[in-house]
Amino acid sequence: MWLNASCFLEFQMSVPTPFLLMLRPRSGWQQWIAREEYVLSPSVPVVEFTDSFGNLCQRIVAPAGHFSVRTSVDIETAEASDTAPGAPFVEVQHLPNEALPFLYPSRYCESDRFTNMAASLVTGRISGYDQCSAIVDYIRDAIRYTPGDGQQIISASELNQLGHGVCRDMAHLGIACCRALSIPARMVVGYLEALEPMDLHAWFEAYVGNRWYTFDPTQTDLKGGRVAIAFGRDAADVAIYTQFGDPVELLNMDVRVQQMSGPPY
Structure with a gap:
């Protein structure tokens, strides 16, 4: 489109x-x-x-x-972001060099604090894309999306305790959980067609199946045109x-x- x-x-x-x-x-x-x-x-x-x-x-x-x-x-x-249920986990030794920075904990994505939680969220899921989907399902169920209410940037840990946040905060939690499973994940800021209320939007991408795939805990599906402006480890990189x-x-x-x-x- x-x-x-x-x-x-x-x-x-x-x-x-x-x-x-x-x-x-x-x-x-x-x-x-x-x-x-x-x-x-x-x-x-x-x-x-x-x-x-x-x-x-x-x-x-x-x-x-x-x-x-x-x-x-x-x-x-x-018109819609690609999906790939079943796309496999890529072992760290086989990741491209440019994906490696997105494995580490960062300022707002404290993945080292989510090892046990992330493992519990993906029990029984195929390693890779399906694990990312399970993480997104948890965020949608556990965190209330409150657009327009995010003047203060909060981390994944803070959001998990607070229970509500904006798109940026929900992306932080998804990224932290993915990295805790050794899946590279990065934040994306850009535009999303038909977003309500209209604003700049944030989501995350995870590296599985030898490429980056889009995940968005604030949306029920991945339909709608997206325009990526900036990529980074978390919100500190993409203002x-x-x-x-x-x-x-x-x-x-x-x-x-x-x-x-x-x-x-």
Whole structure:
């Protein structure tokens, strides 16, 4: 399907402020970018680089006063994410090097604390994809999804005690449990068509069957176009913007995803 996805951020600052932005999706396995707009107002110099996870990042210094960022992308993406029940577990010694960083505990995914719990959740399941599915089933049953209620980032352990959270937090728990079983898992931030309420969304991917597969504890199925913007170990790696120095005021954030009838040109 063809989608147009856009994000508008509006800030007010008292002093010039360094920012690190992460708002440009890349063409990849299940998405192809046909057109992209990226407007900073007022215009400022931008230095772009690719981080260690392959994300496109932009460094800027925003001036004091009013500042906005507007992005828009026309993109062809799959109508549903691939599934593969029965896809096998990949032994650690056979994993590609780029998957290895997603085996370790991280700031918000304390997988070393979930060894026993993860093992109990997947009892009787075939090692690999089916274990990931069992973990997702547990999160859907045990954790209440409360979109719009996640100002404070919480870890997998904190979410498991609290019992409710946003998409980002639920992804943390899924990632931690997968890693506890020696399954590489990474966080994804992006757009999801028909998400209610509309916002940027977070889910996770696990490496089984020699490739990455999508898992989303907040959705009952994997239908709908997804646009991945950034990948990382947890939320600390995939913030769409990070500002440094004095606090700034986010005046407005508007995210829109619309299906298009066909190629835009």
